[in-house]
Amino acid sequence: MKTYKFKLYKSKKNKYLHQQIHSASSIYNHCIALHKRYYRIFGKYLTQGKLKSHIAKLRKKSSYWSLLGSQATQDVIERVDRSYQQFFRYCKTRKIGTPRFKSYRKYKSFTLKQAGYKFLGVNKLKIGQKIYKYSKSREILGKVKTITIKRDGLGDIYIFLVTDFVDEEVYPLSGKSVGIDFGLKDYLITSDGDKYKSPEFFKQYLDKIQKLSKLLSSKKKGSSNRVKAKKNLIRAHKNIKNLREDYQWKLARNLLKEYDNLYFEDLYLKVMVKLWGRKISDLSHSEFLKKLEYLATKLGKFVGKIDRFYPSSKTCNICLNKIDSLPLTVREWCCLECKTVHDRDFNAAKNILRVGASTHKGESVRLLVNKSNF
Ligand SMILES: [Zn+2]
DSSP: OEEEEEEEOOOTTHHHHHHHHHHHHHHHHHHHHHHHHHHHHHSSOOOHHHHHHHHHHHHHHOTTGGGSOHHHHHHHHHHHHHHHHHHHHHTTTSOOOOOOOOOTTTOOEEEEOSSSEEEETTTEEEETTEEEEEEOOSOOOSOEEEEEEEEOTTSOEEEEEEEOOOOOOOOOOOOOEEEEEEOSSEEEEETTSOEEEOOOHHHHHHHHHHHHHHHHHHSOTTOHHHHHHHHHHHHHHHHHHHHHHHHHHHHHHHHHHHOSEEEEEOOOHHHHHHHHTHHHHHHOHHHHHHHHHHHHHHHTOEEEEEOTTSOTTTBOTTTOOBOSOOOTTOOEEEOTTTOOEEEHHHHHHHHHHHHHHHHHOHHHHHHHOOGGGO
């Protein structure tokens, strides 16, 4: 199973989809009301079959409800049924309430299964009698199983496709380990000496965001221009987030392709945010680590963290001599014992690798630690 998300082009036609979502929310709430009433009168659970045939009858009479295709209607009923099943399963062991009504504002999507849609041409999708265009950012692999039409808080519409494609992402084991240090100027520095430049999306977009914030505060409260300005600002933030996510996934994949064991420092990020403010939040190392760990587990690779109190920057990776202080501004330093000149970050990455490997797997220690160092 693989899921794709595409954005629908802005078009006047999209109002029909919004109407269908409204219609779905109305059906959903009606089902909840029926469940409650049925239980009050008969003291029993309203089965899915009964609910389906009842709603089908009502739908014939209601032009508003019939806006939503029969497939999507079935799905709404199944959603209600699922939430009741969940309630019955857990109500004895957990604190869980009966399914609730949802306001149409909070109701965001409807789903089509085998029918009710058709793909046309390169990027067109027919839903009901209307044809919509979407921005096809990637090829669709596998056969489409379901389509969910979903709107977000900005009123934009996205389609989520689930296909039967089996994602066999396998990265062969390379036998290689690496220590990685997070930097400020560079996003990552590896013990192999690779440096990944920081993308700093936020900085790139900062001017734009400042402009949009100013514009927003200049608009009258409650005016439609203010609503518009606010939407633009949210959209700009969203763009940055998307770019950052993409960058992080790509980087994580590249690293996992090359290495089996990856070691990091357990960063105390809150302290770092305080020290460096916006910049470090922009780099968002912890988010990156989460992605990397997720993929590593999936691919059978290892991500390890070393103690955050280990002085990885202040220890010479050649002779293990530790110096007392190393201000952040110092990028290069010379070890007084063995006279090696160190690049600050590269030296740290090497230490992270050594410490990580020695605490993780007994065998790797032999590979990595030169005995003459002790
Ligand atoms: Zn040294």
